Amino acid sequence: MEIHLIRHTAVENPENLCYGFAEMPLRENYVEDCKALDLGEEFDLVISSPSERCCLVGDHFKFDYTTDERLREMNFGSWEMKKWSEIPEKEINPWYQDFVNVKVPDGESLLDMEVRVSEFWKELTRRKDVSKVLIVTHGGVIRLIIRQILQFPLENLFHIQIDYGRKVIIRVSEDHVFIKGMNI
Template sequence: MEIYLIRHTAPDIEKGVCYGQSDLNLKSNYTEEFEAVLNQIQLKKDFKVISSPLKRCVLLAKRFSNHITLDDRLKELNFGDWELNPWNDIPEKDINPWMADFVNIAVPNGESYVELASRVDDFFESITHSKNNQNLIVISHAGPIRVVLSKLLKLPLKDSFSIKINYGDVFHLKKENESLKLITEINL
């Protein structure tokens, strides 16, 4: 079983704004970015497409198939009260404890990184232990992708931001003996 794990292309939002589960539009040049993604994947076999339900992922998923399975477990971190606020406007009394331990401390009315990791792990456990060995294209966000890659690379979650993930990046995984193996080379 082969899996292509893909980050959505660039959203239409100003730099410096906190966003996670906000349903953002894509930048106007998204069709060009889609072509760059498509050129990285060799679709020689049938693939099932699974996507985060946020439109910045769904639009890309529709380029692969008209039949998409949406899964909430693939959503980005829920930034709760901080969604769509400039990072610089978040009060220090709120952001400092989170910055000191973003893995375990939840954003006010949002979630922690370990909570995100739990739902993403649940998703990947379900597909790796499925009897169906259908090839997959999974379209998600940087947070969930970092969780998967950090697990495969045996990196603690607190160190997962050393993994660079750009908009439209594609990571090739392969299921072997009930476990996932990373095919794409990553330099840390």
């Protein structure tokens, strides 16, 4: 199976707002951004995060896709749509010190997110009825899938750059999984 993971195109966030589950609009010229995407061949299956910024990419290419809640970005709870600089230090400092285990107020921890993404990944890679899959999702989800393959510590997750509107290609066989390309 070949799995193409694509991160949605760039968002419009001039105020540097914290967002994950919240709807953040794509840049005004997202259609031009989509034209720059090299999606390649047809896909047997297309799955998208239900976030509008991902669905707009799927709609642009007229994909027949399904959505899966497990493909959402991290839930930043009460921090959603606040400026990072306006999140109270007493809340954000513990998270900065341990973003893996510390749960965002009314949101989730990175471990929580990893559980749901891992569940999705295991379910997908067990499928025998598809050979080429496209997933439209977020940078955090893609990083967690790469972590599933490479098995590095969660603390190192953000050492991987996942560009907007680019894809990661993963090849899955019965006895081997490897990353074929990144930020393509």
